[in-house]
Amino acid sequence: GDSVIxxxxxxxxxxxxxxxxxxxxxxxxxxxxxxYVQYSGEGPQLLLxxxxxxxxxxxxxxxxxxxxxxxxxxxQKTSVQEIDSAxxxxxxxxxxxxxxxxxxxxxxVSP
Amino acid sequence: xxxxxxxxxxxxxxxxxxVTLSCRQTNSHNYMYWYRQDTGHGLRLIHYSYGAGxxxxxxxxxxxxxxxxxxxxxxxLLELASPSQTSLYFCASSVxxxxxxxxxxFGEGSKLTVL
Numbered sequence: 065g066d067s068v069i070x071x072x073x074x075x076x077x078x079x080x081x082x083x084x085x086x087x088x089x090x091x092x093x094x095x096x097x098x099x100y101v102q103y104s105g106e107g108p109q110l111l112l113x114x115x116x117x118x119x120x121x122x123x124x125x126x127x128x129x130x131x132x133x134x135x136x137x138x139x140q141k142t143s144v145q146e147i148d149s150a151x152x153x154x155x156x157x158x159x160x161x162x163x164x165x166x167x168x169x170x171x172x173v174s175p
Numbered sequence: 176x177x178x179x180x181x182x183x184x185x186x187x188x189x190x191x192x193x194v195t196l197s198c199r200q201t202n203s204h205n206y207m208y209w210y211r212q213d214t215g216h217g218l219r220l221i222h223y224s225y226g227a228g229x230x231x232x233x234x235x236x237x238x239x240x241x242x243x244x245x246x247x248x249x250x251x252l253l254e255l256a257s258p259s260q261t262s263l264y265f266c267a268s269s270v271x272x273x274x275x276x277x278x279x280x281f282g283e284g285s286k287l288t289v290l
Binding site: 065070073096098100106107108109110113153155157161162163164165166167168 | 179206208210215216217218219220223225231233234265267269277278279281282283284
């Protein structure tokens, strides 16, 4: 079945550092790939999405890229700020409307 | 902005207890989902539905029932709660359609503790 693997459980950075989070996916369908962000005490919210029609997405200074050959997708930001501290989830919708999530990456950014 | 409201926000019960978590969305979205969130596991899909009377099985359905009574309302039922079901539960909705890739709109979560 559909699955997403997100290996980095926690990332600790300083302000202005470069962020890179990687996920791999598996599906027999045509995937739509998402990055969600969850701030403390809130539900997850969409950060950006990437479809197979375009290999990139961007929002709020974050950029996502997707590599069909390695079935992986990445989230990156050139210069993180303390307000970016949150939990980031990769997610995938395969051919239907089932949406599966990775295990999440907690980002801690120190000033 | 889609609105998804969950109740109760906090619930404590005992082993063997009966719990119903409620979710209402007010934007006539077709799809609704129940996830549980646990440290180290992220968000895991319990059940989902594409309309009133429909139910689809997710990845961790054991011990849970769900019912979609209307377009707006989706309920998660734990008939014999166990400590392993202590978790933070999220409801979400989405709407399919041409050009729409199915973004999920989440509620604020329901924290369940089973003693």
